[in-house]
Amino acid sequence: MNLALFFDSLPDELTAPSAAPTTVAAYATRFAEAFPDWRTADLALIGLDEWRGTAAGAPAAGQHGANCVRQRFYQLQRSTGPLRLVDLGNLRPGLSLEDTYERLREVVGALLEANTIPILLGGGHDLDYGQFLAYEPAHDEPAPAINFAVVDSRPDMALPMPGTPAEDSHLRRLLLHHPNFVFSCAHLGHQQYLTPPDILAAFEKLHFETMSVGELRTDRRLAEPVLRQANFLSFDIAAIRWQDAPGYYPASPFGLSNEDAAQLCWYAGHNEQLTSIGLYGYRPDHDPHGLAAGTLAAMLWYFIEGYYHRKPETGFGTYRFLTYTLVLPGTGKGEPTELIFYKSRRSDTDKWWMEVESLADQSVKRIVPCTHQDYLHAAQGDLPQRWIRTQALLG
Missing domain, CATH: 3.40.800.10 (Ureohydrolase domain)
Known part of the structure; x- marks a missing residue:
């Protein structure tokens, strides 16, 4: 063109x-x-x-x-x-x-x-x-x-x-x-x-x-x-x-x-x-x-x-990331039994991600950016709003 x-x-x-x-x-x-x-x-x-x-x-x-x-x-x-x-x-x-x-x-x-x-x-x-x-x-x-x-x-x-x-x-x-x-x-x-x-x-x-x-x-x-x-x-x-x-x-x-x-x-x-x-x-x-x-x-x-400061953030679940798996009560039909978070191992960043698996279709999932605060909320047993929004969008 x-x-x-x-x-x-x-x-x-x-x-x-x-x-x-x-x-x-x-x-x-x-x-x-x-x-x-x-x-x-x-x-x-x-x-x-x-x-x-x-x-x-x-x-x-x-x-x-x-x-x-x-x-x-x-x-x-x-x-x-x-x-x-x-x-x-x-x-x-x-x-x-x-x-x-x-x-x-x-x-x-x-x-x-x-x-x-x-x-x-x-x-x-x-x-x-x-x-x-x-x-x-x-x-x-x-x-x-x-x-x-x-x-x-x-x-x-x-x-x-x-x-x-x-x-x-x-x-x-x-x-x-x-x-x-x-x-x-x-x-x-x-x-x-x-x-x-x-x-x-x-x-x-x-x-x-x-x-x-x-x-x-x-x-x-x-x-x-x-x-x-x-x-x-x-x-x-x-x-x-x-x-x-x-x-x-x-x-x-x-x-x-x-x-x-x-x-x-x-x-x-x-x-x-x-x-x-x-x-x-x-x-x-x-x-x-x-x-x-x-x-x-x-x-x-x-x-x-x-x-020009971009660095690839790929390979979730590999040595490049710390993986945190939180077990949740999951008492409701629309509630998960566990949440998985990823944190970059790079010392110059504090970036977190959260895995959202569709409750309607387990083959559909997204890994979305989140905050450390989202992880802390989940660790206390509360579903982060970011998880709830993404889950709703996944349908």
Whole structure:
């Protein structure tokens, strides 16, 4: 596939040789005249400037959010590890919004086939629908259901009524897409006073995990196993409080801190299962001092740094893991008689997993990320909520 047909090259100021040989700019291959070789890259940055799905419309003319973030990102210092990053430039919007979604499906799908991780930057949050479509299995190709995570100040689950912006209902569209290839969805960072109770009740009924901004601010480590299970992440900058990222509308004085956001991206980068990430919603016309651009640049840096710290976590039940088998009373029909937990033997990590075997069909099982606290709850005879949710999803 000739992806170059879908992209505009970067302006000269973003492709000039770096004056400092240690910066990200000195190592990233950027689209100037020749389109980068995305098939041999580890990561591919894609700028988006599609706003037809938003209520506020496009930012002021001449202000391209992804380019503003790039200006800050390329000035950052490269880490000590490798960096095989290409910048494909800015995706040209389609004739219609639906055309843009389909274009994203094709581009992200091509990168996934090449094992190159797309990093989508800019545009309305509804663009994650195109990111999501890239994971849809072909009609003649069975594929496992996916897990995804969304970070936003509210779940965008509005009914798609006439006049409703796509950004307000895109999550509903993902979850109702046919054919359904979603196993689980996790929503992180919602604010209680912005979220209708019936939406949270619907997520609970669907056995999807939610985590409020208060829970994350209390202990952001709670998000690590959730993000470790995701195949892709969709992050709306509106989840970050305005003081730390004044690049969205309407403003909110509450939300995640920039440190929280960077930590979540670090967790996502570490996840071997995660194959794409989207950072959406940045409006440069609301960011006169470039603070939000700096926050997003740091989030990109931490995601990429996390990616290059990935270590294979395979071979459950072998010498690579400590195995803990807990015997439970199992008095009820829907209760197991034992639970199996795995802990990595690596000294630099505290990662736990839990084996969930379907009570309806013992041949169906999943090993899901969990926390040490889940193990402690089970050791006291209580079934962890994560086990209950996964069991319900296995059916």
